[in-house]
Amino acid sequence: MSDYFQSNFLRQSVAVTNSPVGNPVGDANDVSGKIALKVAEAASDRKAGDILLLRVADVSYLADYFVVVTAYSRVQVRAIAQAIEDKVETEWQRRPLHSEGKSEASWVVQDYGEVIVHIMLPSEREFYNLEAFWGHAERIEYPTTVDGGGKPT
Helix, strand or coil: CHHHHHHHCCCCCCCCCECCCCCCCCCCCCHHHHHHHHHHHHHHHCCCEEEEEEECCCCCCCCCEEEEEECCCHHHHHHHHHHHHHHHHHHHCCCCCEEECCCCCCEEEEECCCEEEEEECHHHHHHHCHHHHCCCCEEEECCCCCCCCCCCC
16 A cells, blocks of 8 residues: 555655744744744753754644654653653643653654644654655754754844
């Protein structure tokens, strides 16, 4: 069945736009964008790598944003997941509608409704390649270098 899907869909090149780092999410009324930034900030505070926000609102009804981050151990996956839950609950009074994968801690998914968070080990992130799957969504890079301090400027 997978051969059918791969061979019968036309490949199409899609332009990817990157938001300017100065204002990575839409307007001031974009609550889901602000939550996505808080999620990215909490992940950065726990030393997550390759933090990526995908604005999927225009291409999917599932959510407005996906936040995809890399953790380098199972302990770090759990720590990042807990830090995100704590920060979003403290600052936005929201708990995830559903959370999955904490016991295995190789890929944790947290569903906040308009924001879906993926915390993955490098092997899972490379294998599932969500960035390519959602390649038509707008990519918002979240700086995690020492120069950027882990927060957008």
